[in-house]
Amino acid sequence: MLRKPDAYRRYHSAHQRFEKERLMDFFEKELPGSFGPNMREIITDEILKIFYENNRDIKSIKPGQVLWNAVHKDTRPDSKKRRFVPVVLTLTCKEDVELLENGTKMSLIRQRVISRIMNEALEQGALLSTRDISLLLSSHHTCISQQRIRHEKQNNTILPHTGSLQDMGTCLTHKYQIVYKYVVEKKDPMKIACETCHTQRAVDNYLKDFMRVKTLYFDGKDINYINVVTQIAHHVIKQYINIINQYVKERKIS
Template identity: 25%
Template sequence: MMRPSQETQGRGSSYPSMVDKTFKNAVMELIQSQYGSLGGGNRLSDMLASDVSKLADQFFLSKDFIRTGQLVLTVVCASERPRVGKRMANTKLKPITVNLFTDKEIHDWISGMGTQELRKKRMARILKEAYDQGVVMNLGDLSLIHLCTPLTAGRYVHSVENETNTVLPYRGTIHDMGRGATHKTQIVELYLRGIATTDIKRMTTHSLEACDNYIRGYRRVALLHQRFRVEEIPFLSGMSPSLVNEYIKLGEKYNWKTG
């Protein structure tokens, strides 16, 4: 349970108004100031403002229309596969909008949640918001939004993954870039723990094909480990030494269980 410190107690008077800075409340103020609440008091004004806000959501769907607290980014499409030497000029990009903060995050901050914990949750949410729009951000994208280094962003992301036993959708995992071994071993370990691949797909935001491919890779290492020296397995399997070593650690942990 979070204990309010002197600092967090001060947040209570500084941030509640952020939640109320909405299009709906702007409409409500217009009704009350220009139309005298239409004779129905605050309740009628609130109902009308809610209906106008919902109507605006239905009609203003252009990517150029952003709400308060949102940011427009241009990000790599999730369907765009990387390759050696491929430049960004030859990569398919897509503009998206993400929420810089949510009402819940404001309330968590007011309630005393620590900066690091809130930043971790915020990064995880933004990665998922981007992926839901068909793109995958990288750690550099996250670092610019949060004014930190990509290394720091990576630490936060990997911390969330370890704490929740999930794989977040960013270029390092979806496009097998960066710390590729990490998410592969996470997926294989979920499989070795008896979790169905359909559930692993949902938990890790990977396709069934990708999950099955990583599991087959682990099985290949398990088979080669019975006949060859460890230093020979990377060449024979076509995998990096770091990934082979991670799979070997998993094999030893689960007594070389393969299914």
């Protein structure tokens, strides 16, 4: 038998470091005699084909998951310098199927999905907007907003999205809860930031704006005047006034 060249003997075993050769070696060792070399290669190629079809950008995507480019949590969607982050989101999973088997309403499953993918995006450094979710779930954005709000109220939580963390759109539920925690529950702003998935800066800004509106409102100024002086949007001022009327005036808390 002819001696193999030195280069072959030195480098040939390095093939075992690659996925195809490792799989073929696995079949040869664990299932000896079951497949010939040609069949081992065919099966290996099919396994790798399935693997790569279900993987994107070095991330292993499970059945029920999708890859989505979401806006980085530190940039706003309306910014010219916005950045995108590829995130893996779980649209459906085994637990969802089990809940459906047990007769859980589809609306509750939808709320569960919305909550899950919002938190998954944040864990991967991004934020989902209502538009993102409406595209992913093929639902009208109004329906998505309603489902999110119901989930937040039922679970006394604030889900992370562009409206709650970046003050995008007309979502104000987060302001209501932040001010409530500070004014009524007497919590420290740092703790509020942690509980509501907000930055400390965002919490401080909301509380500062609330105090400005409260001072002017107690001084008898109307919404238009407050808007001109503070440059706070009308709909935000109305939300703060509702909080003042409900928790500050009635309960005498300031």
